[in-house]
Amino acid sequence: ITNYANKEGEFKRQNSQFRNFISNEPGSEFPPEKDRYHLYVSYACPWAHRTLIVRKLKGLEDIIGFTSVHWHMLEKGWRFIEEGEQVPGKNVTKDPLHPDYTHLRQLYFQIDQDYGGRFTVPTLWDKKKETIVSNESAEIIRMMYTQFDDLLSQQHKSVDLLPKSLERKIDESNDWTYNDINNGVYKSGFASSQEAYENNVHALFKSLDRAEAHLADNAASNSGPYYYGSNITEADVRLYTTIIRFDAVYVQHFKCNIRDIRSGYPYLHRWVRELYWNVPAFGPETTQFEHIKKHYTKSHKQINPFSITPVGPVPDILPLEEEVPAVKVAKKTG
Numbered sequence: 001i002t003n004y005a006n007k008e009g010e011f012k013r014q015n016s017q018f019r020n021f022i023s024n025e026p027g028s029e030f031p032p033e034k035d036r037y038h039l040y041v042s043y044a045c046p047w048a049h050r051t052l053i054v055r056k057l058k059g060l061e062d063i064i065g066f067t068s069v070h071w072h073m074l075e076k077g078w079r080f081i082e083e084g085e086q087v088p089g090k091n092v093t094k095d096p097l098h099p100d101y102t103h104l105r106q107l108y109f110q111i112d113q114d115y116g117g118r119f120t121v122p123t124l125w126d127k128k129k130e131t132i133v134s135n136e137s138a139e140i141i142r143m144m145y146t147q148f149d150d151l152l153s154q155q156h157k158s159v160d161l162l163p164k165s166l167e168r169k170i171d172e173s174n175d176w177t178y179n180d181i182n183n184g185v186y187k188s189g190f191a192s193s194q195e196a197y198e199n200n201v202h203a204l205f206k207s208l209d210r211a212e213a214h215l216a217d218n219a220a221s222n223s224g225p226y227y228y229g230s231n232i233t234e235a236d237v238r239l240y241t242t243i244i245r246f247d248a249v250y251v252q253h254f255k256c257n258i259r260d261i262r263s264g265y266p267y268l269h270r271w272v273r274e275l276y277w278n279v280p281a282f283g284p285e286t287t288q289f290e291h292i293k294k295h296y297t298k299s300h301k302q303i304n305p306f307s308i309t310p311v312g313p314v315p316d317i318l319p320l321e322e323e324v325p326a327v328k329v330a331k332k333t334g
C-alpha cells in the first residue's frame with residue numbers, strides 16, 4: 001500500500017478483484033483437487049494469516065501448498081525472498097511455480113497486463129488454469145471449510161468452523177470485528193488527520209471492549225475457551241489475527257494505545273494465549289513475529305521514516321500462566 005488516506009484523512013480498503021470459488025458442484029470451473037491450488041501468503045499479513053490457520057485446522061496441508069513472500073513490502077509490493085536471505089518460517093522461498101518471478105505482482109500481470117487493482121496476499125492460484133481463483137481471504141477460508149471435504153479424513157471433515165446454528169451470530173460479529181477491529185487498526189494507523197484517527201481509534205476500542213465483555217460473559221457462564229464455546233469457529237480465526245498482532249505492532253506503530261491487550265484486556269489476553277499456546281494451527285508455525293514486526297515498521301515509511309523496529313514489547317506474547325507485573329500483584333492482593 002502506498003496510497004494511504006483520502007482527502008478527509010480516512011483510509012479506505014479497496015475491494016478484492018478476483019472472486020471465483022472452488023466448488024464441488026458438478027461442472028464447476030474450479031473443482032477441489034489435490035495439489036491443484038497454491039496459496040501465496042505473507043506471514044506478516046492478518047488476512048493471509050486467516051488462510052494459513054484454516055488450512056491447518058481443516059487438514060489441507062497435503063492438498064493445498066503455499067509460499068510466503070518476504071516481509072518487506074516496498075514500492076513494487078510484495079517480493080519473493082532473494083538468494084542467500086535468511087528469514088524464519090516454513091516455505092519462505094522463491095516462487096516454486098514461476099522461478100523467474102521476483103514479485104507477487106507478476107502473477108497478476110501474467111493474467112491481465114492492464115490489471116489496475118492491488119497485488120494482495122492471500123492470492124489463491126490455480127496451477128492447472130494458470131490463473132487467480134480468489135484474492136479475498138474471507139471467501140478463500142469459506143471454500144476451505146467444506147469444498148475439499150471429500151478428500152479429507154473423517155476427523156478433518158468434521159471440523160466445522162461455521163456451524164449452521166451459529167451462522168447468523170458469526171456473520172453479525174464478523175461485521176463489527178472486520179470494520180472496527182481487523183480494519184480498524186489500519187484505519188487508525190493510516191489516518192492522516194487527527195479527527196479521522198480519533199474517530200477510528202475510539203471505534204476500535206469500543207469494539208475491543210465488546211469482545212472483552214463477550215469473553216467475560218463466557219467465563220461467568222463456564223462456556224469457552226473459544227469465542228462461541230468449546231469449538232473453534234470462524235469468529236476465533238478472524239479476531240485472532242488482529243489480537244495476536246496488537247501488542248507487538250498496532251499499539252505503537254498504528255497508535256492504537258488507549259490500552260494494550262496484556263494489561264488492559266484480561267479475557268482477550270487469556271483467549272489469545274489459549275489459541276497461540278494450545279492450538280497448533282494458531283501457534284508459532286503460522287504466527288511469525290519477526291515477519292509481523294519487521295513488515296509493518298520497515299514497510300510503512302511515511303509512518304516510520306527511519307524504519308526502526310521497536311524492540312518491545314518483551315516478550316511478543318506472554319506464556320500461558322504469566323502476567324505483566326502489575327496484573328500479577330493485583331491478582332495476589334485482589
Ligand SMILES: N[C@@H](CCC(=O)N[C@@H](CS)C(=O)NCC(=O)O)C(=O)O
Pocket residue numbers: 001002015016044045046047048077118119120121122135136137138
Ligand atoms: N480484503 C483482502 C485484503 C488483503 C490485503 O489488503 N492484504 C495486504 C497485506 S496485509 C496486501 O497485500 N496489501 C498490498 C497492497 O495493498 O498493495 C483480503 O481479506 O484478502
